[in-house]
Each structure stands twice: as structure tokens, then as C-alpha cells.
Amino acid sequence: xxxxxxxxxxxxxxxxxxxxxxxxxxxxxxxxxxxxxxxxxxxxxxxxxxxxxxxxxxxxxxxxxxxxxxxxxxxxxxxxxxxxxxxxxxxxxxxxxxxxxxxxxxxxxxxxxxxxxxxxxxxxxxxxxxxxxxxxxxxxxxxxxxxxxxxxxxxxxxxxxxxxxxxxxxxxxxxxxxxxxxxxxxxxxxxxxxxxxxxxxxxxxxxxxxxxxxxxxxxxxxxxxxxxxxxxxxxxxxxxxxxxxxxxxxxxxxxxxxxxxxxxxxxxxxxxxxxxxxxxxxxxxxxxxxxxxxxxxxxxxxxxxxxxxxxxxxxxxxxxxxxxxxxxxxxxxxxxxxxxxxxxxxxxxxxxxxxxxxxxxxxxxxxxxxxxxxxxxxxxxxxxxxxxxxxxxxxxxxxxxxxxxxxxxxxxxxxxxxxxxxxxxxxxxxxxxxxxxxxxxxxxxxxxxxxxxxxxxxx
Numbered sequence: 001x002x003x004x005x006x007x008x009x010x011x012x013x014x015x016x017x018x019x020x021x022x023x024x025x026x027x028x029x030x031x032x033x034x035x036x037x038x039x040x041x042x043x044x045x046x047x048x049x050x051x052x053x054x055x056x057x058x059x060x061x062x063x064x065x066x067x068x069x070x071x072x073x074x075x076x077x078x079x080x081x082x083x084x085x086x087x088x089x090x091x092x093x094x095x096x097x098x099x100x101x102x103x104x105x106x107x108x109x110x111x112x113x114x115x116x117x118x119x120x121x122x123x124x125x126x127x128x129x130x131x132x133x134x135x136x137x138x139x140x141x142x143x144x145x146x147x148x149x150x151x152x153x154x155x156x157x158x159x160x161x162x163x164x165x166x167x168x169x170x171x172x173x174x175x176x177x178x179x180x181x182x183x184x185x186x187x188x189x190x191x192x193x194x195x196x197x198x199x200x201x202x203x204x205x206x207x208x209x210x211x212x213x214x215x216x217x218x219x220x221x222x223x224x225x226x227x228x229x230x231x232x233x234x235x236x237x238x239x240x241x242x243x244x245x246x247x248x249x250x251x252x253x254x255x256x257x258x259x260x261x262x263x264x265x266x267x268x269x270x271x272x273x274x275x276x277x278x279x280x281x282x283x284x285x286x287x288x289x290x291x292x293x294x295x296x297x298x299x300x301x302x303x304x305x306x307x308x309x310x311x312x313x314x315x316x317x318x319x320x321x322x323x324x325x326x327x328x329x330x331x332x333x334x335x336x337x338x339x340x341x342x343x344x345x346x347x348x349x350x351x352x353x354x355x356x357x358x359x360x361x362x363x364x365x366x367x368x369x370x371x372x373x374x375x376x377x378x379x380x381x382x383x384x385x386x387x388x389x390x391x392x393x394x395x396x397x398x399x400x401x402x403x404x405x406x407x408x409x410x411x412x413x414x415x416x417x418x419x420x421x422x423x424x425x426x427x428x429x430x431x432x433x434x435x436x437x438x439x440x441x442x443x444x445x446x447x448x449x450x451x452x453x454x455x456x457x458x459x
């Protein structure tokens with residue numbers, strides 16, 4: 001029997017989505033548009049396929065020992081679970097199809113990456129569309145899929161070949177997404193026709209942590225520097241592969257109007273553990289005095305200033321700020337994505353935009369490069385680890401420090417040469433990965449920090 005798409009057969013999820021009719025940020029939302037938007041993302045491929053089901057089913061054969069031996073003895077279902085865990089994939093919420101949230105899998109067994117690869121992650125063992133995927137290891141997955149294709153004699157695709165010249169991400173959970181866009185736009189004119197680049201763009205490779213999609217409804221501009229006014233066309237930049245000409249973008253516009261409405265509807269999950277209400281009220285008062293100017297207020301009358309903090313003042317890693325040049329932003333401003341100048345584009349932003357903090361408990365690690373593993377470390381700038389690695393099973397969560405459960409180290413252990421293992425370590429001494437900056441909480445007393453952390457659980 002042919003399976004119907006998740007949204008059409010999951011009454012529970014459809015009911016929740018359809019209930020999101022009103023939002024104070026966008027007026028009335030059409031419930032059917034929200035439902036269609038999610039359905040487009042998980043069931044419609046906007047790119048050529050990355051690999052076939054038979055390749056994914058055989059990828060375990062290129063794993064190192066002892067994992068390969070364990071996979072050989074395992075059932076196909078257990079091997080699949082192991083592969084999902086190794087690469088940071090999750091099952092789709094409220095769906096028994098076995099398909100990953102992060103890929104469109106068509107009836108012929110073709111797998112095509114979708115937006116949830118970066119923007120669909122899990123916390124406490126539950127997948128949340130819109131949560132940053134801090135488990136995704138695209139670099140490792142691409143390496144091992146390519147090796148499997150070579151073993152099978154299968155055709156290599158753009159991702160398999162592109163990874164040989166363009167780093168996809170040097171640390172699990174982060175990606176070089178900004179440079180993907182820079183490189184692909186270099187061979188397009190303003191109307192997205194393919195043209196030979198007149199000059200190769202400057203490529204400053206650096207990793208980014210994707211932002212939570214539940215912040216989308218509050219923001220008028222996209223990206224950590226807030227340079228691009230949001231709109232449905234801006235969401236389509238990931239489609240910039242040579243196989244997609246201008247016609248593909250025009251034909252996809254209505255779909256991405258629905259996707260835009262879906263993003264506007266996403267709300268953060270609530271903190272699932274006990275909260276000390278008296279302490280959180282104390283934290284709210286401290287937050288209002290010390291943090292609200294940048295991050296806004298929460299409750300019945302929410303505000304969000306969308307404030308850009310000068311780069312020298314915020315002091316966080318500036319590689320992302322310096323990587324995107326004014327010429328890159330001008331090219332974007334004059335293109336189809338920005339309605340040929342019809343959308344506001346900030347050519348020379350002053351720094352980074354302070355994000356909303358809704359659902360912050362569920363969006364670790366923190367900062368735009370994912371360098372800070374817990375809220376406790378955000379509030380204790382001088383005690384952030386030089387190197388950290390996640391510990392425990394994939395569902396492990398640090399309820400005391402609120403964030404990832406990690407082991408802190410002075411450096412990556414000597415003799416760690418395996419590339420896959422090295423990607424598990426976050427080394428803040430590497431270029432683009434600094435955990436410095438945002439030292440404002442150092443003005444607070446220890447009891448004030450404890451209270452603020454308790455309050456942040458309520459957002």
C-alpha cells in the first residue's frame with residue numbers, strides 16, 4: 001500500500017499545526033498554507049538526489065572497526081539506527097514511515113537533502129523541526145557515502161565531488177553554509193542565469209551553528225549580522241545548484257510562500273523539567289535590568305528590539321563578520337532573491353544581531369558558531385572550555401548547566417588522528433571557533449547568574 005505524506009495522515013500533528021491560526025507577529029495565518037509548507041519541505045525535492053537507498057543501506061561497510069563488526073552482526077533496522085546516530089539524522093515526528101526528517105525520500109528510493117538537515121534536530125531524544133541540528137555530521141556522511149558509491153560503482157554527485165574542494169563542516173553540528181552561498185552565487189547573474197564568474201570570490205571557510213527557526217517570526221532580517229530582509233525568495237538560496245535554472249526558482253515561489261508561513265508558525269518547545277518559580281522571578285527582574293535591552297522582553301507583552309551590537313563591543317568570534325564582504329551583499333541586494341533591490345539589504349552591518357531567547361534551553365550549543373555548550377558557560381565567560389566533546393548517549397542533557405552534556409579538556413588528546421573522531425571535539429582555539437565575547441554576565445553576582453539561568457528556562 002502506498003504511503004501518503006506525513007502531514008496528510010498524522011491527525012495529531014495536523015491538528016497542532018492547524019491550531020496555529022493567530023500570531024501577534026504576522027496576523028492571521030492560513031492553516032492550510034502552514035500544513036502545505038511543512039509538507040513541501042519533507043516530501044518535495046528541490047535539488048537533484050544525493051544518493052540512493054541502496055547506498056545508505058550499505059554505508060556501514062566502510063565504517064571503521066569495531067563499528068563495522070557490530071553493524072555486520074546487527075539487523076537491517078539496527079544498522080539503520082546506527083547510521084542515523086552516526087550522521088545526526090532523526091525520524092520524522094509522529095510518522096511511522098521510518099524516513100528521516102532531514103531528507104526527502106521518494107518512491108524510487110532517492111534521498112535528497114532538505115532544509116531540516118541543519119534546521120531539524122533533537123533534544124532529549126525527541127526531534128523538533130526548527131531546532132538546530134547540533135548532531136549533523138555532513139562532512140563524515142559525505143565522505144562515507146562517496147566511498148560506498150565507489151565500492152558500488154554508482155555515479156558520484158555534486159556533494160560527493162564538491163566536498164573534495166569545499167569543506168562542509170569541521171565540527172559535528174556546524175556547517176560552512178555561508179560560503180556555499182558565496183561560491184554558488186559567483187556563477188549567477190542577478191536573474192539567476194548561469195554565467196562564468198568574472199573573478200573567483202574570496203572564500204573564507206568557517207563553520208556556523210544554524211539558528212532556531214522558532215526565532216523566524218520575531219525577526220525582520222535574516223542571518224547573524226541581519227543583513228537581508230526576510231522574504232520567501234530569500235529562503236530559496238539553498239536551491240543554487242547548477243542543475244537549477246531561473247525557471248526552477250520561479251516555479252517554486254508559491255511553494256516557498258507556504259514554507260514562509262510554516263516558519264512563521266513555529267513555536268519553541270517548553271522546558272520539560274521542574275522550574276523554581278521563585279528563583280525564576282528573581283531572574284526575570286535581573287534579566288529586565290541587564291539583558292532585555294538587547295534580547296527583548298517576554299510574557300504577555302513581548303518586545304524584541306532586533307538590536308545590532310557593534311562587533312568590537314560584543315567581542316564574539318568575528319570571522320563570520322569579516323568573511324561576507326560588501327560586494328557579496330551588493331550582489332545579493334541586486335538579485336532575484338532580494339527582489340532586484342526591492343528588499344532592504346544592509347551592505348555594511350556594524351556587528352551581530354542579538355537574537356531572541358525563546359526556547360533557549362533547547363537550542364544548545366550557543367553563539368553563532370556553536371562554541372559554547374551550556375547556558376552556564378554563556379553566563380560564565382571566563383570558565384568556558386578550551387575544548388569540549390559531548391559525553392553520554394545522544395539523548396544526554398545537562399539539567400544543571402542547561403545544555404549539552406560535555407567533557408571539558410585543555411586540548412584534543414594527543415594521537416587523535418581519526419578525522420571522524422576529531423570532528424566530535426570542539427576546539428575553540430581554531431579559527432572561526434572562538435568562544436570569547438558576550439562578557440556582559442560577568443557584571444552579575446553568582447546568585448544573579450543562577451536566577452537568570454532559571455528564568456531562561458521559562459522562555
